[in-house]
Amino acid sequence: xxEINKDQxxxxxxxxxxxxxxxxxxxxxxxxxxxxxxxxxxGHGEPMxxxxxxxxxxxxxxxxxGGVCACTTCHLWVKDGANGISxxxxxxxxRMETAADLQLNSRLGCQAVIEKxxxxxxxxxxxxxxxxxxxxxxxxxxxx
Ligand code: FES
Numbered sequence: 001x002x003e004i005n006k007d008q009x010x011x012x013x014x015x016x017x018x019x020x021x022x023x024x025x026x027x028x029x030x031x032x033x034x035x036x037x038x039x040x041x042x043g044h045g046e047p048m049x050x051x052x053x054x055x056x057x058x059x060x061x062x063x064x065x066g067g068v069c070a071c072t073t074c075h076l077w078v079k080d081g082a083n084g085i086s087x088x089x090x091x092x093x094x095r096m097e098t099a100a101d102l103q104l105n106s107r108l109g110c111q112a113v114i115e116k117x118x119x120x121x122x123x124x125x126x127x128x129x130x131x132x133x134x135x136x137x138x139x140x141x142x143x144x
Contacts, residue, residue: 004039006057008032016119023050023114025059026079026123032057036117045110046086050076050122054109061124067110072099074109081120086113101125 010031016022017033024031032053045051045067051074054061065071069091078085082105088096092111099106107122114120 004034004056016117019117021053021114021117022119023053024080024119024121025054025061026121028059028124030057030059032059036114045074046113048114050074050107050109050112050114050120052110053114061109063110065110069095069108069111072096072108075099075101076107076109076112076122076124077103078105078107078112079121079123081114081118084114084116084118084120086111086115088112100127 010022010033012031019036020033021036022031022033034056037048039048039053039056041047042052042055044055044063049067051061051063051067053059061076062073063071064073067074072095075096085107088107088111092108096102096106096108099108109122109124
């Protein structure tokens with residue numbers, strides 16, 4: 001198992017290499033790539049979940065409950081690669097019913113596990129980005 005290069009620049013003009021996992025985190029547009037099954041477990045969420053990947057590469061994905069499916073702060077939308085990801089279990093589905101901005105491609109980042117090499121794109125919802133920008137939880141205000 002080699003060192004993780006957290007500052008890697010992935011050449012997006014080429015497809016992910018054989019046996020590699022490529023994950024892009026939107027809206028930041030940060031892409032990481034690593035051999036499947038090569039990351040050490042960072043102790044947050046399921047091993048090889050998007051949260052685990054984010055933690056490995058110092059990418060901010062909120063996880064208020066520590067990655068145990070007890071909040072929804074790790075909510076993300078899977079925009080590409082859904083068929084390489086574990087099916088949600090009942091506990092994730094139940095928990096997600098309480099999430100804001102629920103979409104058909106919604107998953108909890110700590111529960112959705114990458115099960116095979118391939119290319120994955122996930123988007124972290126806006127309210128989670130606000131959290132990063134302002135350093136505090138964003139208050140959801142909806143005017144309609
Ligand atoms: S971090 Fe709390 S449910 Fe994923």
